[in-house]
Amino acid sequence: MAFFFLALTTSYATAAPDAVAGQAKAQLCAACHGENGVSAIPGTPHLAAQPQLSIFYQLLQFRDQRRKGGGMEAIAATLSEQDMRDIAAHYAKLPAPPAHAGGDAAQITRGQQIAQQQYCSSCHGAQLQGQKHVPRLSGQSSEYFIAQLRNLRSGVRADMDGTMASAARSLTDEEIEAMAVYARSLP
Numbered sequence: 001m002a003f004f005f006l007a008l009t010t011s012y013a014t015a016a017p018d019a020v021a022g023q024a025k026a027q028l029c030a031a032c033h034g035e036n037g038v039s040a041i042p043g044t045p046h047l048a049a050q051p052q053l054s055i056f057y058q059l060l061q062f063r064d065q066r067r068k069g070g071g072m073e074a075i076a077a078t079l080s081e082q083d084m085r086d087i088a089a090h091y092a093k094l095p096a097p098p099a100h101a102g103g104d105a106a107q108i109t110r111g112q113q114i115a116q117q118q119y120c121s122s123c124h125g126a127q128l129q130g131q132k133h134v135p136r137l138s139g140q141s142s143e144y145f146i147a148q149l150r151n152l153r154s155g156v157r158a159d160m161d162g163t164m165a166s167a168a169r170s171l172t173d174e175e176i177e178a179m180a181v182y183a184r185s186l187p
């Protein structure tokens with residue numbers, strides 16, 4: 001344990017992301033994000049299979065207080081950039097959260113239609129699986145999806161380049177809810 005904390009606070013040098021080291025460092029995160037990156041707490045995001053860069057950038061946003069929520073600013077402040085890269089590499093390799101089977105069929109269809117009309121997949125991927133710095137939406141907690149999209153729409157959550165804020169600007173609450181049910185139904 002002592003070695004673990006030492007390793008955590010002294011890893012300043014930049015090395016290639018190490019998913020094995022990241023697994024040990026991610027023990028700090030399991031209480032909320034789940035042992036396998038699938039959270040059991042409603043409103044807390046699943047991190048399993050999130051693109052590595054997306055996790056890394058979001059941790060930087062929290063550390064620099066450009067994004068706030070869930071106490072993540074304080075947690076990210078304890079991590080070095082190498083810790084962030086290692087942890088991101090670990091979560092990116094984990095199996096995706098299971099698709100949710102019980103969603104309302106009409107809402108899933110409606111959510112899929114809106115997502116197509118709004119070109120969400122042009123950035124988030126054909127199955128909304130995420131890519132590069134763009135987060136995975138498939139299988140994500142609906143509560144989390146809805147809260148974040150509302151925050152991006154209102155500007156409470158400032159996104160890194162403004163593209164997501166403009167994508168969210170014209171969406172109604174009802175459209176956001178339908179897309180959350182659709183995204184959660186995807187594997």
Ligand code: HEC
Pocket residue numbers: 025026028029030031032033043044045047054055056058059068069070071072075079087135
């Ligand atoms: C006390 C509970 C808690 C702990 C411990 C915790 N998190 Fe979080 N995390 C949250 C919550 C809640 C959110 C959603 C924040 C929001 O509402 O914006 C979040 C959001 C995130 C996000 C953003 C995900 C996305 O899709 O944008 C990342 C990345 C993240 N956490 C990584 C970590 C890492 C890495 C650790 C461990 C070093 C960790 N968290 C520890 C509760 C926690």
Ligand code: HEC
Pocket residue numbers: 045115118119120121122123124133134135136137145146148149158159160161163164167168179
């Ligand atoms: C131009 C590219 C682009 C388009 C189009 C786009 N997004 Fe995004 N989206 C992003 C990026 C980049 C982020 C990360 C924002 C940040 O924190 O800087 C994001 C973040 C999100 C988040 C927060 C996820 C998380 O894990 O925190 C949700 C939810 C979301 N987008 C839903 C949508 C939906 C629904 C659509 C279609 C209406 C859409 N996006 C269209 C690029 C895009």
